[in-house]
Amino acid sequence: MNAQRGFASDNSATIHPDVLAAIARVNVGHTFGYGHDDYTREVEARVAGTFGADASAFFVFNGTGANVLSLRAACRRFEAVICAETAHLNVDECGAPEAMAGSKLMPVPGVDGKLTPHAVERRIARIGDEHAVQPRVVSISQCTELGTLYSLEETRALADLAHEHGLILHVDGARLSNAAAALEVPLREVAVGVDVLSFGGTKNGLLGAEAVVLLNPELARHFLYIRKQSMQLASKMRFLAAQFDALLSDGLWLRCARHANAMAARLADAVRDVPGVEITRPVETNAVFAALAPEVTASLQRDYPFYVWDEAAGEVRWMCSWDTTEEDVDGFAATVRSALAGAVA
Amino acid sequence: MNAQRGFASDNSATIHPDVLAAIARVNVGHTFGYGHDDYTREVEARVAGTFGADASAFFVFNGTGANVLSLRAACRRFEAVICAETAHLNVDECGAPEAMAGSKLMPVPGVDGKLTPHAVERRIARIGDEHAVQPRVVSISQCTELGTLYSLEETRALADLAHEHGLILHVDGARLSNAAAALEVPLREVAVGVDVLSFGGTKNGLLGAEAVVLLNPELARHFLYIRKQSMQLASKMRFLAAQFDALLSDGLWLRCARHANAMAARLADAVRDVPGVEITRPVETNAVFAALAPEVTASLQRDYPFYVWDEAAGEVRWMCSWDTTEEDVDGFAATVRSALAGAVA
């Protein structure tokens, strides 16, 4: 394993040492598997308690799993999910919501990845018409796939809208910690009004673990069966619990998220004024989106892996993570500057 | 985390230190996620090569995932799976084969968990009859859920039978290492004639990782999509790869499996002649099944966790693992003896 540095994804990052230490710490003795051990129960309660007194939490393997299981908990198969066109659910889960949960998505155009109440309301239609799927879930990503944030007021407005119509609000929180850090509020605040959320850990320093947090107790009734049947029940569960134990200890989630956000801000600041670089989205969390000439992109990718987001628009994504260093950022920014100096010259 | 000892499951065991070390070793630098890194490709190739020149290997999270994805790779939704009534697929996956893969199971009574060619052949019927599901897969567990083994000849016979009828052979190898160790052959030998297998790691010292090995290249064509859509694609894949790297290094898989098998043999030997204990299944790998009076069972469970397998028959399961010690076995055997001395007296 070489030690290449890049901005491809917060999934490209390492495991935080505290997390590995927590895994090692519980690596003694025999316990019941599948979460039927006291330690897992305790960490589950701690995660749940982070979000609300009535919440329950279930550990799963990955983000697609957390999202699809959230939908299975909420929807019958004729019930549908309103989400942004850019939602991970819609574009990056290989049709799992449809094929595995059986739920149709109703994607609507968003603004920088965000749903608006107006767009949502237009899709809450044909209620009672058996020919049409019945909207049941409004799903937002917080922060969004484009690195943008819903303000607490915006989340609240969508929650109220959903609830008025008998729908529920799901949050894809693969990067919920980055959102809370950016909003400067506790995790619980980000979840006000939310019925079910995917609380991500893998992108914030864990080895691989996510939690489905069911704030609406109705949704939790059958979740154990749904998780098992959906192939998301870990046998050696204590090692998933340990990762969340670490994440919630000593403010690790916040430290990691804040750092990643700060690195993105630093990067945006460093390149914003470089001629030939256009920052295309508000930089509110740990992602920087920019438009570049294709040949510049190609040249940069030789040194630093990152993804092209929208080939037609020349838009690229630079993702910072808990382990991105100031040296990484400064080195990359220097490379950007010199590439563009070359390009322009 | 206390250090209680027991015989509940090989899932109750710890992670082997070599495995944690391998995870730590690759915990440097940034890599592409989802297996698109050189290290994962190399370990995949190594796992695949262990089984055959045309094989391919894909890491997944857990055993239910490995089994269900194997079925998805092999079956259209009107195609069915012949398996033993006691198969994990049939009784311990909460209906995932049916609900997630869409495949009907055709369970047949087995002998100590094993399918016979005669029983299989009887279910290969109604071919071409559109009212009936069409058998497509014969699935066996090697070793079985009852700790028993198929000889190489028995596997071969089932493979030949399956292939004669245009079916394929799947092996649920959650404990394939235990089987190979007991048969005293390389892993590749256990897979002769097999088209697809679930190669288990979690029960043999890993943190949590399994591999789907597709020996029949036809089955591999769409597997990347199936894995992703089935929510079994890890983002930080290098840490699953590292676990298999360790498992295949220095014969770790064999050492762990052999040890677990030896502990089961030691336990069976130690209690076989105790009045009131009846060993109910051939002890061929790492499980001991026994019949006990219910009050004896209850008393033993106070000191050592283990599962009742068949309440009506008073049958219990004692599972040994890579980290079961001679002290564990001897201490438990002594407890059994003293409990039964009390019970009989």
Place this chain on the structure above:
Amino acid sequence: MNAQRGFASDNSATIHPDVLAAIARVNVGHTFGYGHDDYTREVEARVAGTFGADASAFFVFNGTGANVLSLRAACRRFEAVICAETAHLNVDECGAPEAMAGSKLMPVPGVDGKLTPHAVERRIARIGDEHAVQPRVVSISQCTELGTLYSLEETRALADLAHEHGLILHVDGARLSNAAAALEVPLREVAVGVDVLSFGGTKNGLLGAEAVVLLNPELARHFLYIRKQSMQLASKMRFLAAQFDALLSDGLWLRCARHANAMAARLADAVRDVPGVEITRPVETNAVFAALAPEVTASLQRDYPFYVWDEAAGEVRWMCSWDTTEEDVDGFAATVRSALAGAVA
């Protein structure tokens, strides 16, 4: 279309003239489709009222549809269905319960196609164990696929058993009319204790229509969506309604079913004592099962189509229908006698 006669199936029969007349009668003017017309509503109410004050009825296309939609109304995808191994659900629906409803079946051996409370009770196990599907439905066929009947007491006992455990009772009533006729009770009586039933019409003189009758109002809540999504919503619904209108008028259902039953009894009586013919099942409704030498079977099939039921056992099925005539029966019986005279001589 020639006018061949046979005993293959009650699906081989014609449409009763009253049914065609009813279709023609409503074939005037424009109506809303999909059942949103007054006539359909009225016939639905009449069908529902036949079974109970709280019942509701929904017309569907065919028997497999009626059964699978009944399961979709009752089961979440981790909930399972206890049925006889010989159930149509289990052996003649090409895996639709599993693939389309997502429900695992738990088949148990029956006696002449009938479930016993004892066998059912044994499968109501592992409640609350997330690794196992959770039994939700007991499904019986009345009359069974083997032409046998549950007495009212037997149905009641199974209903009580199901309800005690929080399960529901489904009846596959593809031939419910034959059962009611044989039991000499109104349809409503056959449904005492039942939560949902598939009320067959196609096998009793209709062109093609079945009704799902939901006696338990809880199950009806979402049925409109389930029917539409399951592709069982007829656009020109009035023509399905008309068929049931005819079926319930002037006792047509009873006359047709009684006649079919009588023809089976006549056939059984006529061949029972023929050497070489063994009646293998109680002849209680409109089917006669018999064991014959294979060459006799082959010879008979040249003149009269019918099905071999169990090739290994030499068991055949002779099905009578509303339009089977005494001449059909007597002619066939004579052929049987002469074939066997030849065979024996």
Place this chain on the structure above:
Amino acid sequence: MNAQRGFASDNSATIHPDVLAAIARVNVGHTFGYGHDDYTREVEARVAGTFGADASAFFVFNGTGANVLSLRAACRRFEAVICAETAHLNVDECGAPEAMAGSKLMPVPGVDGKLTPHAVERRIARIGDEHAVQPRVVSISQCTELGTLYSLEETRALADLAHEHGLILHVDGARLSNAAAALEVPLREVAVGVDVLSFGGTKNGLLGAEAVVLLNPELARHFLYIRKQSMQLASKMRFLAAQFDALLSDGLWLRCARHANAMAARLADAVRDVPGVEITRPVETNAVFAALAPEVTASLQRDYPFYVWDEAAGEVRWMCSWDTTEEDVDGFAATVRSALAGAVA
């Protein structure tokens, strides 16, 4: 059944007398069910032969069934379907494509219900990327849900585009006859380049029957199982066959479709110049779309049932059918004129 007249849907119409006569004609004698009779085979061959030498045809119950089964024949569950946002598949099948076929739809904005090659091509993206569903089918409606037509050249261009990328072309032909009549070509011409189509009958004078026509023989391989498992296999199949027999005899399909188209043209001509009526879509087949003031719509609906298509836009749909008469049209046009005279005055 009263004899109300209206413009709600071509599903509101009656059965053509020739169709009822054909049903009655085959209503003699006993035949094997499920299409295993010579008559059905012959009619199937005739339907298939209408479209091409290599085509095969399978009768199903309804249009949603025909569409969803077409997708099941073509797609694995990670393969997707590009269709217009207004496609019946997308908006009027209660999520059956997703829940029953497991296929994600990729809806794109159309022009008067029609896909353009440009829009389709943009969605053929991320090929080989396991995170994204893989486009497999381009699905068009001919004629569209908005009554518009693809020219033969337009169909050909979409077919070529699909085939270039290894995709196939599906046609939702619930009103294919209306399209062929309008294009003044044989049915076979409308299907040039098409791989699979839903050939509608119910909206063109049948009681209830549609055909799935598989022009690409690869797609037909498993269709018998798919139809049965999808609950679309009729037991008394001869009565579905008879309907298509009638439809293809004496040019019935063409006469009915031409008449319906002519009635729509007559209606459009009669109201086009009425102040307050705006014809909103090209009137190319049997539908007229118009924009009206809401109070005019409400007033008209008291006398003639029809549907509001887009409430926000005040757009309504007037559908003509095989049994719409000149008197119906003239009477309705007069009512429109008088309603608007009142409204304007």
